[in-house]
Amino acid sequence: MKQDVVQKDLVQKDLAPQDLGQQSPPQNKDAALRFDPVPHALLPPLSECAMLLDIDGTLLDLAPTPREVWVPPGLEATLTGLKAKTSGALALVSGRSLNDIDLIFAPVRFPAVGGHGAEMRLSGEGELMAVQAPPMDxxxxxxxxxxxxxxxxxxxxxxxxxxxxxxxxxxxxxxxxxxxxxxxxxxxxxxxxxxxxxxxxxxxxxAGFTKATGVRELMRHEPFKGRRPVFIGDDVTDETVFAIMPDLGGLAFSVGRHSRGVAGHFEQPRDVRAWLAGLLQRPA
Missing domain, CATH: 3.30.980 (Threonyl-tRNA Synthetase; Chain A, domain 2)
Structure with missing residues (x-):
């Protein structure tokens, strides 16, 4: 009886069946999400934003090994659409190397901050931009x-x-x-x-470089310069970026846990993917 009440309450709130621990068909996993975990109205127009997105645990579901992550159908189209609407100001911010990022999203290449701020590329077509980060001994x-x-x-x-x-x-x-x-x-x-x-x-x-130092450097260059950064991350390493968003006039959102200083929270990467796709439908 108690389970029936919980089920009814969740249906009334328009929550997806996954939130009850049930699995939906993989091909509809993101499309089945019917609630808006973070109001789109929190963001300024995309023409004023710089979208900065962590990868593992934020855009992509975690896997048993780093090589087993996969890009769900529709995500590349969403990221490409957001890049167009922000005039190129979309970047992936990851602990992975740029080479690893490119392998995951191949053949599409995105602007990125890789290696926890150790390396950077300002456009998908551009080359690696030198960052002061010596290799480990x-x-x-x-x-x-x-x-x-x-x-x-x-x-x-x-x-x-x-x-x-x-x-x-x-x-x-x-x-x-x-x-x-x-x-x-x-x-x-x-x-x-x-x-x-x-x-x-x-x-x-x-020591000496973090995702935050990488983001600060990124925001000094076109097409990111002068825009309001919107960062989404899930892990401890992302907290350095959460902390600098007020300095940059930006917004931060956490995934999987409520982090200090963020403007909102997503439960899972599928929530993030659905939310980003919804941004493309928002009126200009």
Whole structure:
């Protein structure tokens, strides 16, 4: 009886059946979303916006391994449409390298901030713009990479400017991974590195650059300059960008959890995709 009441209440609120833990057909997963989690009216006209979007856990659903993520049908068309309506001021902001981003969205290329702010491209057709971010020391990277041998299921991802240890397939190894990283940092106290805890991942990168520093640099250049940034992210590494949005006159939205200082919140990446698609239907 209680389940019937809950079901009826959710239907009255026009919530999608996925919110009851049920799965809808994959081909209609985004289209089935019928509620507006964040009012479009919060945003200024797209002609005044710069859309800045995290990838994993924000635009794309998380997968067991980084290589298993996939781009749902319709997302590339949505991003291309938003890029046109913002006169090119749409950028992907990710911890992934630009090369990895391009592989995911191939053959389409978008402006992007990659490697947690280590590299940047101002247009999909443009080349890499130099950012002051030195690669990680080779010997240090070798010591950190050896941590992956602690347990089967730990996946090593070398991003050039950083190293990521994914343990989604070995959740029991989380503490051992962070303990091993802490020992290396204690042994090399002057090493200019920073540890980024994420969703089932421990990432180690060179200190001195973040997604926030990358976004600040991006917003100094056309076509982003003078626009109001709208950033959507889901992870701890995105909080640096949330924090600078007021300085840039922008808006931030979180995914999966309520983060401090954001203007709104999405439950899942499918909510973000549906919301972005809806922006294209908004009157100019």
């Amino acid at each position: 080779k010997d240090l990277k070798g010591r950190l990479a050896a941590i992956a041998k602690l347990s089967p299921g730990i996946l090593l991802e070398d991003k050039g400017y950083s190293l990521a240890l994914h343990y989604r397939l070995a959740p029991h190894a989380e503490q051992a991974i962070y303990d091993a990283v802490a020992l290396i940092r204690a042994d090399l106290p002057s090493a200019p590195i920073e540890v980024l805890p994420g969703k089932a991942v421990c990432e180690i990168k060179h």
